[in-house]
Amino acid sequence: MTVPERPQSTADSKLIRIALWVAIGALILAAVVCVVWVLVGSDNDLIGRAFLTILLLAAFAGVALFDARLAARRPPWFALASMVTWVVTLLIGAVLIWMPTQDWYFYGSGFGRFASYLLIVLILQLALLHARLLIKAHLRHVTGFTRAVTIITIAIVVILAIMLILPLMFWEYVTYADPYWRAVVALAILGAVGTALIPLVNALFAPKHPRAVAYAAPQLQPWPTYADGVTPLPVMPDGSPDWNAYYTGYPSSVPQAIAPVAPLAPVAPPPGHPDAWYPPATSEPAGPASAPGYEGYPPPPPLPPRP
Incomplete structure (x- = not known):
């Protein structure tokens, strides 16, 4: 140059x-x-x-x-x-x-x-x-x-x-x-x-030049993924991960198509389908703060019952 x-x-x-x-x-x-x-x-x-x-x-x-x-x-x-x-x-x-x-x-x-x-x-x-x-x-x-x-x-x-x-x-x-x-x-x-x-x-007496203060950049956490551990979760309008898609395997709204939403794990049938299944009810509330998952992320959903 x-x-x-x-x-x-x-x-x-x-x-x-x-x-x-x-x-x-x-x-x-x-x-x-x-x-x-x-x-x-x-x-x-x-x-x-x-x-x-x-x-x-x-x-x-x-x-x-x-x-x-x-x-x-x-x-x-x-x-x-x-x-x-x-x-x-x-x-x-x-x-x-x-x-x-x-x-x-x-x-x-x-x-x-x-x-x-x-x-x-x-x-x-x-x-x-x-x-x-x-x-x-x-x-x-x-x-x-x-x-x-x-x-x-x-x-x-x-x-x-x-x-x-x-x-x-x-x-x-x-x-x-x-x-x-x-x-x-x-x-x-x-x-x-x-x-x-x-x-x-x-x-x-000469004016001193201000020295640039070096600030340590915060370490970013990895973006959460689906249960397959590879496909990233969609992005909500507020910039947070779509935790609901973690359980259902589908994004919560259509505008989230900007993010990679195609899961690599087996797709569960939609609600109302005869073969649909639901996670067992628990007494503890589900959420990132109370979930015992890895680094605060929700735990992977249970697998569907096998014959």
Whole structure:
């Protein structure tokens, strides 16, 4: 069974179109920058860099198409933010491919930059996922305090992501001193505190969803049958079994023909017939409440006398 997609508004469609145009513009810009680098740059590993650039552009095109297909199932802001994140990933990849290498570094080869690029992609995607989950939690209970905490926390996480990405990109050329990493740790602590505040506030003040109480369904008793133990008794107008038919073998009224009334036991002759027989009179009243039958049902009628 296919799940119907959420209908898109005009604003949603505009955001998706903007995201696609951003992807197209980034693809063209990256291609132009790489071509200029090829024309004016050095001849060091030119063929390898060009091949990696082609792979990067192809991968970005595939990711952009995949994001466009998922845009209808996502919030509009998240679709645009996801496309912008992949655009930043593309530009960072192009810089890492064409940036001159420092051969005196052990990890200055392509493998070191490839590992750094994978870490950069992971950091960007985690920051995007953090923003989506935090905003989703914030929407459960929107107040001025939670709105301010959400905005500040997302800004801190974005700055933290940038400060983690810069050393991965330019560690060959820049040495990051101790104050830089102290600031990174401080931002990480503030981001963690802001992230934890929203669920705590929701747990205290957000409206609780009522839980469905499970009630045990009463166990239905089996419908009574004729003396044969197979054919069910007809239904009376009030919904109760036709107990009289249990003794006579026939329904008490014609409208009861809606129920299976053909007994499988031998049919007794109607009243007034010479061969008719009647159950012996008893001093106790007959009925479901006083009958000693099985589970409150009347006992089976006595068999007719045999010759």
